[in-house]
Amino acid sequence: MLPIGRTRWAIPEGYIPSGSVSQDRALLSHETACILNAGDRAANIKLTVFFANRDPVTYRITVPARRTLHLRFNDLKDPEPIPLDTDYASVFESDVPIVVQHTRLDSRRAEIALLSTVAYGQD
Amino acid sequence: MLPIGRTRWAIPEGYIPSGSVSQDRALLSHETACILNAGDRAANIKLTVFFANRDPVTYRITVPARRTLHLRFNDLKDPEPIPLDTDYASVFESDVPIVVQHTRLDSRRAEIALLSTVAYGQD
């Protein structure tokens, strides 16, 4: 397959609700960056998380060739977890083309709510 | 109408929940790729589905000229169904310009939740 995607992606929206009616992992409130690496080389990605009132924090992620990674922001631990109930935004910078889509599952109430959008891509 | 669209589209998010409160087809949990072929020639499409931990699988789809196909990933059977409760991603490669939009209806709970986004398009 020809390379598909961009090397840089931005997601201005970010917010992990602290509350969840369910403790089942599938239904726990979460924010996800779905990353597709359709190419033949692993993607080494620098993720920068921006906040309203403090300096950004950076993370490192790898997505193998011809694989997808549905990364939960809730799972980021190194260098620090993303605080709950806090506005943030994120930028992904990859050494090969990738495609990024943003999804939130919100289970603060008895029923779930979903949102999703393809991120903003640019080389 | 002048051709509109792109020949390649990517949807990084994919997840078919196994549970549904309703068994009515309209309200059954499903993931859909809505494909528009606004042009005058049939679109022959190769769909590649990517996973987190195994090699991609390919499918073939045709959308007639001046028609739309709302393809449920749940309905794919050949060469194999997409596993439930599993993260996946998809790429569509067409021989004519098309437009692709991704939608999920989630009825794991009593109420439904929806998400949708135009996919990432590139020639």
Place this chain on the structure above:
Amino acid sequence: MLPIGRTRWAIPEGYIPSGSVSQDRALLSHETACILNAGDRAANIKLTVFFANRDPVTYRITVPARRTLHLRFNDLKDPEPIPLDTDYASVFESDVPIVVQHTRLDSRRAEIALLSTVAYGQD
């Protein structure tokens, strides 16, 4: 303001559920194309609606200069209403740049569900 937008937009997803718990217009199940004409000239728009199994149908819409129109597909009557519970897709062709966003409010169940995406734009 400098012109912003594109002259052609596509929305592959379209589906108006026949059921609504509420008959309040604000909460009635509906599909909307939100059209922004930020420019100084009225936008004359040809809307083509595509189906899975029959020929497309065309409509005419006007959006005044520096105005927005949140068009409900449910309200289209001339030359014919869009059938309910039926898959469709749409293309907007304007004589000046516009921006189009697609939204569905679904009230088939007691609670509402929402989806939205900026449409696919191209000149």
Place this chain on the structure above:
Amino acid sequence: MLPIGRTRWAIPEGYIPSGSVSQDRALLSHETACILNAGDRAANIKLTVFFANRDPVTYRITVPARRTLHLRFNDLKDPEPIPLDTDYASVFESDVPIVVQHTRLDSRRAEIALLSTVAYGQD
């Protein structure tokens, strides 16, 4: 980080429901423009809000360098608040590249519904 984004963004959809089951700020019905300024200079932004039947209104917003602002349209007061239960649209014009994502949380019913999309960007 290299500059990422565009200087102009449009969101055709806008509607702030007057009703909310909850008065908790986090769960109050709201429309948000999530703005990311990943660059090294503050973003001075002119926001123009368009309506169906009257002239546009303009607002001024600043987003510091390397920060995100999740702007609730509900919070705009100067020169005037945005009326509730009214269709509107918005355009952001910035002096440096930014990225804009639109999100609505709707709590008119007991459960919440969410929608989100990256806005339409153009220089």
